[in-house]
Amino acid sequence: MCCSQWGYCGTSQDHCGTCCQSGPCADGPITPPPPSPPTGPPPSPGFNYSADHGEDSRLIAYVANWLACPTAEQVDAYSHIVIAFATSYTWAPGKNNCDPLCNVAFDGMCVGATANTVSDWQAAGKKVILSFGGAGMGGSWATSTNNCWDYCFGKEEDLSTSLVSMVDTHGFDGIDIDYEYCYDNNGAGCPAASSDYSDAKAETFLDQMTSKLRTKMDELQAVNGYSRGRYELTHAPMDRDVLSSTKYFEILQARRADLDFIMPQFYNGVTLPRAGIDGSGGGTMSAAALYSDLANVLFDSEPTKVVFGHCIADCSNWNINAAQAVTVHQDLKTWNNGEFACNGGGFFWVAHHDANGAWSDTVVAEISTTAGCSHSDDVSTTTTEAPPTTTTTTTEEATTTTTTTTTTTEEPTTTTSTTTTTTEE
Numbered sequence: 001m002c003c004s005q006w007g008y009c010g011t012s013q014d015h016c017g018t019c020c021q022s023g024p025c026a027d028g029p030i031t032p033p034p035p036s037p038p039t040g041p042p043p044s045p046g047f048n049y050s051a052d053h054g055e056d057s058r059l060i061a062y063v064a065n066w067l068a069c070p071t072a073e074q075v076d077a078y079s080h081i082v083i084a085f086a087t088s089y090t091w092a093p094g095k096n097n098c099d100p101l102c103n104v105a106f107d108g109m110c111v112g113a114t115a116n117t118v119s120d121w122q123a124a125g126k127k128v129i130l131s132f133g134g135a136g137m138g139g140s141w142a143t144s145t146n147n148c149w150d151y152c153f154g155k156e157e158d159l160s161t162s163l164v165s166m167v168d169t170h171g172f173d174g175i176d177i178d179y180e181y182c183y184d185n186n187g188a189g190c191p192a193a194s195s196d197y198s199d200a201k202a203e204t205f206l207d208q209m210t211s212k213l214r215t216k217m218d219e220l221q222a223v224n225g226y227s228r229g230r231y232e233l234t235h236a237p238m239d240r241d242v243l244s245s246t247k248y249f250e251i252l253q254a255r256r257a258d259l260d261f262i263m264p265q266f267y268n269g270v271t272l273p274r275a276g277i278d279g280s281g282g283g284t285m286s287a288a289a290l291y292s293d294l295a296n297v298l299f300d301s302e303p304t305k306v307v308f309g310h311c312i313a314d315c316s317n318w319n320i321n322a323a324q325a326v327t328v329h330q331d332l333k334t335w336n337n338g339e340f341a342c343n344g345g346g347f348f349w350v351a352h353h354d355a356n357g358a359w360s361d362t363v364v365a366e367i368s369t370t371a372g373c374s375h376s377d378d379v380s381t382t383t384t385e386a387p388p389t390t391t392t393t394t395t396e397e398a399t400t401t402t403t404t405t406t407t408t409t410e411e412p413t414t415t416t417s418t419t420t421t422t423t424e425e
Helices: 117-123 156-170 199-224 247-254 287-298 322-338 355-370
Strands: 058-064 080-087 127-133 174-178 232-235 308-311 345-349 407-409 414-416
Touching: 058 355, 080 174, 117 127, 127 156, 127 232, 156 174, 156 199, 174 199, 199 232, 199 247, 247 287, 287 322, 308 322, 322 345, 322 355, 345 355
Parallel strands: 058 080, 058 345, 080 127, 127 174, 174 232, 308 345
Antiparallel strands: 407 414
């Protein structure tokens, strides 16, 4: 048996021919012989991208826990995986059954997961984050029938304790808050809001959950010795909810030291980045202008803490294909003479639509060119190599309409409305 230069052993020409390292090599072994061949499987094809390069240039995938787990072919391009969702309801058609005490439940990982799925992803360098919330908890659009957030207001202490306990039990790397509900205007945008709703309660909830989760995850780390940086805390607000004039923006700005990054959804709202981040192709606001406010005002000139959100297929007029997403990230890096050349990367909803990893492989090829830039003054250095991709993407024509036509994806079924678009993320 021969062992090749890569450490794999066998009797074929590939093993015993050119660059054979040990055994009955055709041309004699190259010395010195290598260590024993690896016992695990060979690496998966593609990028083998990870979070290990640092806090920048992320490609984050949401994984719906009512759908199939992503394959190795998909996961190899992801730096982070966000499991959606932990919730305080049981799903029901028409309207979810809210737990009146906001007892939070996590119904498990994606379909097909094993007890080792999280640790296997982490061993490959991924960070795995638990998301709490989503559209099924209630939303600020005309067709939302849910109001489960109302029952969580005032219960921040117990809720934050429960979520941090899930991080500890399942070995997650942090928590995402996916809040798409009202927080101002006396609940006028949330048709299902109950008598328990008030703006003050909602705003206090967002503030206190951020603070308490940060404190409790830090305390957990002090006890268990978590060693991958600090536990990560993020929010994934809709773009319209974090305009600089909103209360949500103000809350996150005040709590920015508690946050590791935020993931604004640049879809289902006021921006239409697939047609140009400068706003020239549609939308009521420039995505670049909003990104600038988030990076420079909400955070302190820290674009690495803003992760640009995309929707592949659930968001009607805001769906974005891989070629369009690449253009968004190229334009973001060159915006304003390279102000955001080193940024937080991107996320997308949802891994289920990243067929065969084609979307993510194409997009990470662009995002990864600045991987590790937060550790260097030179952000032009490409630190991640990848094989050429043969992905074919179809560029959709930009639209200039600003009419909102919303698709609501709720666990575990999809309901399409013709009045508002919202994705359960």
